[in-house]
Amino acid sequence: xxxxxxxxxxxxxxxxxxxxxxxxxxxxxxxxxxxxxxxxxxxxxxxxxxxxxxxxxxxxxxxxxxxxxxxxxxxxxxxxxxxxxxxxxxxxxxxxxxxxxxxxxxxxxxxxxxxxxxxx
Amino acid sequence: xxxxxxxxxxxxxxxxxxxxxxxxxxxxxxxxxxxxxxxxxxxxxxxxxxxxxxxxxxxxxxxxxxxxxxxxxxxxxxxxxxxxxxxxxxxxxxxxxxxxxxxxxxxxxxxxxxxxxxxx
DNA sequence: CTGTATCCCAATCGATACTG
DNA sequence: CAGTATCGATTGGGATACAG
Numbered sequence: 001x002x003x004x005x006x007x008x009x010x011x012x013x014x015x016x017x018x019x020x021x022x023x024x025x026x027x028x029x030x031x032x033x034x035x036x037x038x039x040x041x042x043x044x045x046x047x048x049x050x051x052x053x054x055x056x057x058x059x060x061x062x063x064x065x066x067x068x069x070x071x072x073x074x075x076x077x078x079x080x081x082x083x084x085x086x087x088x089x090x091x092x093x094x095x096x097x098x099x100x101x102x103x104x105x106x107x108x109x110x111x112x113x114x115x116x117x118x119x120x
Numbered sequence: 121x122x123x124x125x126x127x128x129x130x131x132x133x134x135x136x137x138x139x140x141x142x143x144x145x146x147x148x149x150x151x152x153x154x155x156x157x158x159x160x161x162x163x164x165x166x167x168x169x170x171x172x173x174x175x176x177x178x179x180x181x182x183x184x185x186x187x188x189x190x191x192x193x194x195x196x197x198x199x200x201x202x203x204x205x206x207x208x209x210x211x212x213x214x215x216x217x218x219x220x221x222x223x224x225x226x227x228x229x230x231x232x233x234x235x236x237x238x239x240x
Numbered sequence: 241c242t243g244t245a246t247c248c249c250a251a252t253c254g255a256t257a258c259t260g
Numbered sequence: 261c262a263g264t265a266t267c268g269a270t271t272g273g274g275a276t277a278c279a280g
Binding site (some may be wrong): 004005017026032036049104105106109118 | 130132135147156166192220224226228229230231233235240
């Protein structure tokens with residue numbers, strides 16, 4: 001059932017993918033990456049096993065508290081990111097990629113290669 | 121210069137990628153796919169060598185004229201799509217992927233595999 | 241057939257101030 | 261430390277009508 005096509009098979013069967021929007025699960029996946037900050041945050045999370053809210057904020061100096069929180073909550077809702085809260089003094093929170101999130105890395109790798117070829 | 125890293129090398133060097141937004145060329149690439157209709161249109165264009173405006177419209181019944189035009193113009197501006205106009209009676213226009221656009225297909229393939237594993 | 245022009249609405253983004 | 265609340269600004273998307 002879950003046998004994936006090889007790249008060659010994928011190319012040949014492209015036109016058998018349903019054209020209508022609702023049936024296009026591939027495009028639906030991209031919706032998860034559509035937020036302005038989504039991929040920046042995901043990419044930071046790729047870099048280390050876990051990272052704190054404040055570290056993320058320093059890594060992305062242009063993001064606001066509101067947007068960082070909103071983005072992280074969205075990624076949690078997609079089950080791409082884990083949030084672990086430590087109720088110590090001072091309290092802190094660690095964010096990390098789930099397995100589902102880490103499995104996005106091969107996509108980033110293809111984007112990396114494309115960018116190397118065409119990026120400005 | 122343009123030697124790309126292997127996937128293993130890519131993984132190891134992830135944390136050497138610059139964290140700041142402006143330096144993150146990978147994330148900049150994703151901006152091109154951020155429009156609500158962008159990836160749907162690109163995906164339709166992957167399926168055949170060239171396609172007419174009206175065919176695209178029928179393939180994506182929920183898109184409006186305005187958004188289809190806007191999206192195509194945006195893709196043209198990124199040099200992902202060619203537009204060829206035939207001044208016959210009746211006039212028609214053919215859209216096709218550029219080489220740069222076709223080189224996005226490996227990215228779609230990775231998204232396809234990810235979707236197969238995790239898509240709802 | 242392949243678009244534009246116009247107008248409106250909704251969602252997103254951001255700045256600032258404040259809190260458990 | 262890691263957020264939330266509020267409000268205003270900006271952007272993007274959509275409906276409709278019309279044009280080359």
